[in-house]
Amino acid sequence: MRVVVAGYGPSAHRLIETLVTRGFDGEIVVVGEEPRPAYDRVHLTSYLTEGADLGYPVPPGVTTLLGARVTGIDRDGKAVVTDDGRREPYDVLVLATGSAPFVPPVPGAERAFVYRTIEDLEAIRKAAESARHGVVVGGGLLGLEAADALRGLGLSTAIVEIAPWLMPRQVDEGGGAVLKGHIEALGLGVHTGVMLERVEDGRVVLKDGGEIPAEVVVFSAGIRPRDELARAAGLEVGERGGIVVDAGMRTSDPSIYAIGECALAGGMVYGLVGPCNTQAEVAADRIMGGESSFGGADMSTKLKLLGVEVAQFGAMGGALDVTYMDPVGGVYKRLFISDDAQTLLGGICVGDATPYTNLKGFVGKPLPAAPADLLFTGSGVQLDLPDDAQVCSCNNVCAGEIREAIAVQGLTDVGGIKSCTRAGTTCGSCVPMLKQLLVKSGVEVSKALCEHFDQSRAELFDIVRVRGITTFSQLIAEHGRGRGCDICKPAVASILASLHNQHVLDGELAALQDTNDHFLANIQKNGTYSVVPRIPGGEITPDKLIVIGEVARDFGLYTKITGGQRIDLFGARVEQLPQIWKRLVDAGFESGHAYGKALRTVKSCVGSTWCRYGVQDSVGLAIALELRYRGLRSPHKLKAAVSGCARECAEARSKDFGIIATEQGWNLYVCGNGGFKPRHADLLVSDVPTDELIKIIDRFLMFYIRTADRLQRTAAWLESLEGGLDYLRQVVVEDSLGICADLEAQMERHVATYFDEWRAVLEDPDKLRRFTSFVNAPGVPDPSIVFETERDQIKPVLVPLEVVRK
Amino acid sequence: MTELLIDRPIGTWVPVCSYAELIPERGVCVLVSGRQIAIFRDFGGRLYAVGNLDPFSGAHVLSRGIVGTRGSEPTVASPMHKQVFSLVTGVCLDDPAVSVPTYPVRVREGRVEVSA
Numbered sequence: 001m002r003v004v005v006a007g008y009g010p011s012a013h014r015l016i017e018t019l020v021t022r023g024f025d026g027e028i029v030v031v032g033e034e035p036r037p038a039y040d041r042v043h044l045t046s047y048l049t050e051g052a053d054l055g056y057p058v059p060p061g062v063t064t065l066l067g068a069r070v071t072g073i074d075r076d077g078k079a080v081v082t083d084d085g086r087r088e089p090y091d092v093l094v095l096a097t098g099s100a101p102f103v104p105p106v107p108g109a110e111r112a113f114v115y116r117t118i119e120d121l122e123a124i125r126k127a128a129e130s131a132r133h134g135v136v137v138g139g140g141l142l143g144l145e146a147a148d149a150l151r152g153l154g155l156s157t158a159i160v161e162i163a164p165w166l167m168p169r170q171v172d173e174g175g176g177a178v179l180k181g182h183i184e185a186l187g188l189g190v191h192t193g194v195m196l197e198r199v200e201d202g203r204v205v206l207k208d209g210g211e212i213p214a215e216v217v218v219f220s221a222g223i224r225p226r227d228e229l230a231r232a233a234g235l236e237v238g239e240r241g242g243i244v245v246d247a248g249m250r251t252s253d254p255s256i257y258a259i260g261e262c263a264l265a266g267g268m269v270y271g272l273v274g275p276c277n278t279q280a281e282v283a284a285d286r287i288m289g290g291e292s293s294f295g296g297a298d299m300s301t302k303l304k305l306l307g308v309e310v311a312q313f314g315a316m317g318g319a320l321d322v323t324y325m326d327p328v329g330g331v332y333k334r335l336f337i338s339d340d341a342q343t344l345l346g347g348i349c350v351g352d353a354t355p356y357t358n359l360k361g362f363v364g365k366p367l368p369a370a371p372a373d374l375l376f377t378g379s380g381v382q383l384d385l386p387d388d389a390q391v392c393s394c395n396n397v398c399a400g401e402i403r404e405a406i407a408v409q410g411l412t413d414v415g416g417i418k419s420c421t422r423a424g425t426t427c428g429s430c431v432p433m434l435k436q437l438l439v440k441s442g443v444e445v446s447k448a449l450c451e452h453f454d455q456s457r458a459e460l461f462d463i464v465r466v467r468g469i470t471t472f473s474q475l476i477a478e479h480g481r482g483r484g485c486d487i488c489k490p491a492v493a494s495i496l497a498s499l500h501n502q503h504v505l506d507g508e509l510a511a512l513q514d515t516n517d518h519f520l521a522n523i524q525k526n527g528t529y530s531v532v533p534r535i536p537g538g539e540i541t542p543d544k545l546i547v548i549g550e551v552a553r554d555f556g557l558y559t560k561i562t563g564g565q566r567i568d569l570f571g572a573r574v575e576q577l578p579q580i581w582k583r584l585v586d587a588g589f590e591s592g593h594a595y596g597k598a599l600r601t602v603k604s605c606v607g608s609t610w611c612r613y614g615v616q617d618s619v620g621l622a623i624a625l626e627l628r629y630r631g632l633r634s635p636h637k638l639k640a641a642v643s644g645c646a647r648e649c650a651e652a653r654s655k656d657f658g659i660i661a662t663e664q665g666w667n668l669y670v671c672g673n674g675g676f677k678p679r680h681a682d683l684l685v686s687d688v689p690t691d692e693l694i695k696i697i698d699r700f701l702m703f704y705i706r707t708a709d710r711l712q713r714t715a716a717w718l719e720s721l722e723g724g725l726d727y728l729r730q731v732v733v734e735d736s737l738g739i740c741a742d743l744e745a746q747m748e749r750h751v752a753t754y755f756d757e758w759r760a761v762l763e764d765p766d767k768l769r770r771f772t773s774f775v776n777a778p779g780v781p782d783p784s785i786v787f788e789t790e791r792d793q794i795k796p797v798l799v800p801l802e803v804v805r806k
Numbered sequence: 807m808t809e810l811l812i813d814r815p816i817g818t819w820v821p822v823c824s825y826a827e828l829i830p831e832r833g834v835c836v837l838v839s840g841r842q843i844a845i846f847r848d849f850g851g852r853l854y855a856v857g858n859l860d861p862f863s864g865a866h867v868l869s870r871g872i873v874g875t876r877g878s879e880p881t882v883a884s885p886m887h888k889q890v891f892s893l894v895t896g897v898c899l900d901d902p903a904v905s906v907p908t909y910p911v912r913v914r915e916g917r918v919e920v921s922a
Contacts, residue, residue: 451876473849483831483849485874486883486890511831515870515885518832523885527865770829774837776822784842784859784866798864 001026004080004088006070007096008032011260013056014280020059024288028062029088033069034117042273042427045145048121049152050683073233075253092255092287099223099261108199112217115146128153131215135204137196138221139166144305146220147188158189158212165192170301170312175350178332182308225262225269238264247293249283257283266296273426274394298393302356302429311356314346314363322371333375342366357432361389361399391433394426406441450487453480457710461495472512490514491710494597497633498705501753503760505767516595520758521577526796528785530570532594533584537604537622538565547587555580558793564601566592571794573781578771581758590756599638602626607644616661618644631754635708653681656714657697666693670700673715682725685733699732702743819919833869838922843909844869846893848880854893855911855920860884861904
């Protein structure tokens, strides 16, 4: 079977993804007029403000024709033709042509922009460069998004809305008033109950005679389904547009489906991602012979616009209502209730969306508590969502399914729920509900580090910090039990090192270290170790390079360049390590901490000194950062990079912290990761000068060190941080917890007390003594270590395992 | 800390190092008649000796593992892939089908002696 999809937006993506995931064995061809595969339109604004990567991966085996538009359907010949002259035969055609922004027919409308595609955003960004004022026409959900984007581009921005208040589809007049207060407080102009007269050069003119200066005008006044293909092919369309489909998303031609914003399902055109995804899944199921159907959708919305939480669920009216309004705090909450005061019908929230999280699942069901109690956060009302209550409206997942997944799969965190059920993977607004379900499912979400400590790593960190504890023995005697294990000992060793920065082999600390930290080298599969001297920023003199080569040659070590711009020397026996390091230290090298959960490297591109594209000295900054944070022990390894321009040759966005030079300063990205689950780092601050940059990295690293779990990389830490990137920014940039001075001071102590731990070993006979293979035969090398040669270097010969495990 | 002895009536006692040299909760390796033996001193001062060969990885590394407890059992975790072994019985607590040999060990006049 050959499926052709006309249009490649999020609904088309969901359709082909569902087909591929379910093992569809036919051919899939997608024709999209944009020059790229589908991307996440919900988070468009973040593309402009943070340069977010919004693209969805193309499912395997799907043929994509990008930059091509379907221009006609030959229903008799069962083929579509495209504007580049192709003819694509189909067995099943799916129309996913989406919608077009509605452009009001006013004079000068051609001067205005719309806000839908990445091309639109690029055009707005370009226009904003030479502009000071912006106006958004349309005060709905998308209009406020667009206004936020203009504000983010530095324009003084106003919103014009024809209805008497903002977001008329989501909130009532009272909510609109509170919302207006929030938005005006941000410095945006709000003009409601007024129509646009015309757009002129440098301003818009309103029907009431008012004028607003605007070099950039964006129309965001609703959408119109793109049904022209269907119309021309004689398919049934609605009176006010939209391709008519049945409950199986089939059009009046049984070989043609329509999904997403171009479809008219049950007399409605749906513009929200949730219902469109459901439509795509229904169509995919039907194509594969299934019988699922689309019976309308929950239009509940919860979003954060311009920093304000706005939510609406269920009905927007009822016989009775209860309202809580706090104009000072900017909070408005209203519940609608049936005339017998028994059933919850819906609600509206502005400034605090807690009722949405707690009550959405109770729509149409008996009120779980007195309405007044329900409107106050933290009133102690404990609510249990009914099993059929929809939790994730984007992916249509109910509480019961999530509870079952938790129980059957033994899930213990939100990440597990996301990957098992897809709940929370699209807009993320239900993540707080997922957390509640986890807690209430009786799944004991144990935070205990191991059998010896009931506390989490972060709690132990605070205990050690606040009580000034300096030894593991004191900590376990007073706060734990037993004598520890391979989990808690290195974790506590890391906490003590982060706080006190003693030598890791001093006194009792020596017994806590994993073998890598104990021998200050990386254990390899045959029990030998590898050595990595620090090469800050990847910059090295020829003389030092020669020393590394000579050491490797003289000790017969296997040599390899690492991914972090350093050199790894393999195959050293423990008794060789001090001899190797004596030569390296004498030549001016220091420990590279490749063996530690610590700062590894700050990689750099060549930067503005040599590169004809570079705009800043990336090497200089990388060296300064590596020297500043060297030796910093942390919950897991830390990797960093600095790129000297937007070409990003240092791959900074795959690092725990990555810096990319701009004309004005530096952009700081945090919590990226390569490895098992790659993650692009998120933009934390942009265009900051060097001193400001370092201050923020200091705080970021120390906040991570204080609060992360054991062996939790920054990427996973950020994912688990309640409030995510916004919260992180509040804490380390805006100092919302008032701890920034403390974090900076802690980093200053680290920097001031740094020493090279290999040099310290060489200067301490007691520590040196530990580097022997056999204490009763110090001169004898371990006879079990044997090498052969491969490509002119050594390679370990391993003992066959079946012999070992006889 | 006078008599630290796990009784086993075999072999001859071989002195291998001084007791004071041993770091509490850390191991050393000794070579006795071609065999690699890992010797550990626990927090209370008691001694244990097990084979140095990690049966899971095939590398001679158990003496470099982290010493601790599981319940009341003194243990060492392989530094390679963290399987935990009882220091008393040599049995792997994560996979009881696997074990490492144990050896008698004692202290005589400040010297650690093993019998292998």
